[in-house]
Amino acid sequence: MRLVAFLVVLLGFAVTALAWSKEDYEIFDLVSALEAAEGKGIDFYKHVGVEPSASTSEINKAYRKKSLELHPDKNPGVKNIQERFARLGVIAQILRSSEGRERYNFFYKNGVPKWRGTGYYxxxxxxxxxxxxxxxxxxxxxxxxxxxxxxxRKHNRRIDYFQNAARSSAGILGVTSSQNGEKVTVPVQGRRRKVRVPMVEGSDQGGTLELVVVGNDVFIPHSDGTLEPISGLAHPPSITQTWFVSLFLSLYFKGFDRLPPSIQESIPEFLQSKQPAQSDLILDEEEEQDEAESALDTPTPTNRAARRLQGKKSRSVTSTPKDSPATTELESGDEDSKGEKKKKLTVGKAGAARRRKMGLKR
Incomplete structure (x- = not known):
């Protein structure tokens, strides 16, 4: 409705601007120049010295009297006297003409329009x-x-849809009593669920989006295990985001980084280039210790695979014949250096368990 009203007003201005003629533009110029030279609020009749109801003979008589006052010969050295004298003649000619006077009387009664069309300006x-x-x-x-x-605004509507759909899938959105039947948010503390929300509302053909609901908050999970609030994805617009300001700032910061350090320090702080802060996940010391202990107590699948591979290698070494060169060199080297025999590594489950314990202690 507002758009229709705006278009109607704009069309009215366009029609009015197209209705002005060449003579109208001449009157507009004379009115502006006369007010600038003689004072605000002065009109053609006051300038000539007659009443709006004056006849043509009265206008001619008043014009002759006024022209003698503004004649350049009678006013030597007066600034802009020639322009004022020429303007008086044009005004008197408009008032003496029936058509010109009728057109001026229209603007005299209704006022000169402020918007006169793009062509005029x-x-x-x-x-x-x-x-x-x-x-x-x-x-x-x-x-x-x-x-x-x-x-x-569009992103906010999409985020609201994903939040409501994720909370509904996680069982957080409930229904009130039979008074109005509207959905309300029921606070749930310490609850965490992974849900999948359709990308297109009401249709699963466009794919789904995996979200994590913690309490009443909705997050987007990343591959590194971090969670990003979905409500922070929509950034409000600002003047610095427009193309010209952002281009100017990028060029300014690039030029600033190329300046010598001595010149950079002399520039005020608010004009210096600021690097965006990196958002790293910082853990407390207690949390780091707990994670380290849990990693030692609960071996990961990769650790198990490495230990199995290490056990196989140890079994392959211990199962070599005693007469082989590798065995004789090892035994001879141990006897020469320490003078005593080393205990043979036990092959079996008990030996593998002891080796795993030794690996964890190290």
Missing amino acids: YSRYRPTLSHTLVFLVVLTSAFHYLVLNLNY
Whole structure:
């Protein structure tokens, strides 16, 4: 409804602007120039010195008297006297003409319009290249900000859908009493569930999204085990996100990083380039110790596989014949260095268990 009203008003302005003629534009210029030179609020009749109901003969008589006052020969050295004298002649000519006077009386009673059409302003105030570029930058940046705002609202609606669907799948959304039957959020403490939510509302053909519900909060799980709140994915728009400001800031920070350190330190702190803080997962010392102890007490599948491989290698070494060169070199080397025989490694489950214990102690 607002869009329709805006279009109607815009169409009205366009029709009004197209209705102005060349003579109307001349009157607009004279009104602006007369107020700038003689004072605010002065009109054609006051400037000539007659009443709005004056006849043509009265206008001619008043014009001759006023022209003698503003004649350049009678006012030597007066600034802009020639322009004022020429303007008086044009005004008197409009008032003496029946058609021109009728057109001026329309604007005299209703007022001169502030918006006179783009053609009028362009013909009188031709913009330079710099003005055109500034106008285009402002216009495109405003349009970009509008698009960012629309995307932000769209993302918020999507996030609300995923949150409600995830809570509903986790059993957090309940139904109130029979008074209104609306869904409300029931707080659940210490509850964590993984749920899958359709990407498209009401359809599973578009795929699903895995989410984690902890209490009433909804998170997105990552491959490294961290959880990211889904509510923080939508960032509100700002002026710094528009294309021109973001391009300017990126070029500024690149140039700042290339400056010598002495010059960087002399620049105020708010103008210095700030590196984004890295979000690392920091654990307490107690949590690190608990995780280390649990890793030792509960071997991972990779540790088990390595120990099985180590057991196989040890069994293959111990099962070699005694007469083999490897065995004789090992035994001879031990006897020469220590002078005593080493105990043979026991092959079997008991030996493998002892080796695992020794590996954990190390």
